[in-house]
Amino acid sequence: MYIFNIIIEITTEYLKTIVYQFVDNGITKIERYGNGHINDTYKVSGLNRLYLLQRINSNLFKDVPGLMNNINHVTSYLRESVIKESGNPDKEVITLIKTKENKKFYFDGFSYFKLYLFIENSISFDLAPNNDVFFDSAKAFGKFNRLLNGFDASLLIDVIPNFHNTVSMYEDFLKSTENATKNRLEKASKEIEFAKNLNKIQYLIMNELNNKTIPLRVTHDDTKLNNILFDKDTFKPLAVVDLDTIMKGSLLFDFGDSIRFGASTAVEDEEDLTKVHFSRELYEIYKNGFLEEMEGIITEREKELLPVSAIVLTYECGLRFLTDYLNNDIYFKVHKQNHNLIRCSTQFKLVEEMIKSFNLDL
DSSP states (O other): HHHHHHHHOOOHHHHHHHOOOOOOOOOEEEEEEEEEEESSSEEEEEESSSSEHHHHHETTSOOHHHHHHHHHHHHHHHHHHHTTTTHHHHHSOOEEEOTSSSOOOOSSSOOEEEEEEEOOOEOOOOOHHHHHHHHHHHHHHHHHHHHTTTGGGSSOOOOSSTTTTTTHHHHHHHHHHHHHHHHHHHHHHHHHHHHHHTTGGGGGHHHHHHHTSOOOOEEOOOGGGGGGEEEETTTTTTEEEEOOOOOOHHHHHHHHHHHHHTTTOOTOOOOOOOGOBBOHHHHHHHHHHHHHHHHHOOOOHHHHHHHHHHHHHHHHHHHHHHHHTTTOOOOOOOOOOOHHHHHHHHHHHHHHHHHHHHHHOO
């Protein structure tokens, strides 16, 4: 216990020296914050100020300067848009604090750090407590897209190349079937056949982007409910956060991924597939909230493809899990036997139900 306390104390003092690269406020407390799986996040208490310190996962994000340029570009544009609408940019946009040397991040020789103002009186949800919150989460991501309408998405680098390139993902899947063990190929035979039978799904958004029939936009690329901060008192959305995966692509990526997660009746790794269903009711709730904010911004072709995006992004996620299973679980963390195959099965069950619900010929 004594050694453990020394380690914690050293860590706290070390983190204080990092924070002081950004601000002079006397730091009174630093504590772990949130349940994110990528960056290490800390809540920092200063003199009359709260901050959020993050140590960036440079194993995943290879180009940290590029990542921080993305965040700076987008948050600067968002602030201007919020001000034009007479909003409160300190509440509705995350505020990036630059170092005393006017840099967007600090590198101590080993790790990269960034600092934000902490948005006070806010709360986040892992699961929507009711349909009103789910509806408002759609409005939050719709507003995020609307406020960025007009931003030149080509300014952004791809922090994770081919992140939603389903065609590239399908190629990776085929390679995994060539190198997988006989045992894993047999266990995943049903899922492999399903993926191959619906292989045309890989082109449904990528061809539209490549042919420029839908516009290139800013994408958040991690549209989970807990990446929205809500007002603690009113439960109304304040700001979209966690902008590390900001890139360029189609708004269909973000919409489809929200549906994949939010309109499922079960958790991502539910073993009992009889519990896994696509909720058309939740889809309609989310769609209505999203379109309420995007009216006049979203194109007719994008609107037509909203159901398709749910299928593509769910198929894509299942393909990721299946590929990782065939590659012996080298990417996603697994906590039980056949974990990635179980995850894949839930996604493909949703794909099957989505196709029937939308009456699409795929």
